[in-house]
Amino acid sequence: MKALKIICILFLIVNFVSWGFTEDVKRVSKVIDVSGKVIVKPSGEKGWIPVQKGMIISEGDILKTKVNSWALLNLNGSGETATVEVEENSQLAFTELTKDDQGVEKTFLDLALGKLLIEAKKLESEKSKFEVKTPTSIVGVRGTTFAIEVEAID
Numbered sequence: 001m002k003a004l005k006i007i008c009i010l011f012l013i014v015n016f017v018s019w020g021f022t023e024d025v026k027r028v029s030k031v032i033d034v035s036g037k038v039i040v041k042p043s044g045e046k047g048w049i050p051v052q053k054g055m056i057i058s059e060g061d062i063l064k065t066k067v068n069s070w071a072l073l074n075l076n077g078s079g080e081t082a083t084v085e086v087e088e089n090s091q092l093a094f095t096e097l098t099k100d101d102q103g104v105e106k107t108f109l110d111l112a113l114g115k116l117l118i119e120a121k122k123l124e125s126e127k128s129k130f131e132v133k134t135p136t137s138i139v140g141v142r143g144t145t146f147a148i149e150v151e152a153i154d
Contacts, residue, residue, distance in 0.1 A: 027097040027105070029057040029073045029084070036069025036088070059097045065090045065114065081107055082120040082130065090114020095133070104128050115149040 031051055038051040043060025051071060057063060065071060069088050075081040075097070086092055096108040105128040109116075112135065120130055122143030130141045134150045 025099050025101075026059055027076050027081075027099055027107075028059075029075050029094060029097065031055045031057065031071055032074050032083075033072040034070070037066040038069050038071045038086075039064050039066075057094060059094055062091065062093045064092075075107060080121065081105060082118055084109075085117040087115035087117070090116070092116065105130075107131070108133065110134075111148060111150050113150050113152055115147065117145075117147045119145045 031053055034051050034053055039048040040051050040055070040057060041048045041062045041064075043058060048064070051057075051063065057073060063071065063086060065086050065088050067088055071086045073084045073086065075084060084092075091112040091114060093110040093112065095110045096106050099105045102125070104125045105123065107130040109131070110133045116132065118132070118141070120141045120143055123130060132139045132141070132148055134148065136150075139146075139148060
């Protein structure tokens with residue numbers, strides 16, 4: 001009986017230790033098309049750089065589109081999670097793009113201004129999250145096509 005208790009305790013300890021060491025893998029977004037003047041401020045950098053087709057946008061980056069400009073992005077670089085069209089005069093921050101070793105994806109975007117058209121794929125894990133935050137709301141998505149717009153206050 002004592003041996004069984006010790007085995008159960010060791011089993012619990014091993015599970016808690018391994019659970020605590022799961023590490024999130026950073027995901028990226030890839031620019032698949034761009035038109036006009038689109039710029040990005042990479043995380044930790046001070047300046048803005050022009051966005052080009054094929055460029056990788058990472059967690060913490062901020063993307064801006066100017067007048068008569070837009071960008072089309074694939075989350076995960078291949079559109080596995082979603083395709084995001086960033087319309088003109090928009091500012092979008094990539095707050096969190098992660099995936100853990102159990103397949104749980106977290107996609108948190110922050111739209112400060114402008115308009116997005118998102119085609120989100122069905123999330124594979126029940127624990128996965130896809131959210132778009134605006135100054136007045138948070139939209140959670142499980143798999144759909146939708147538009148979201150934030151207008152400037154005059």
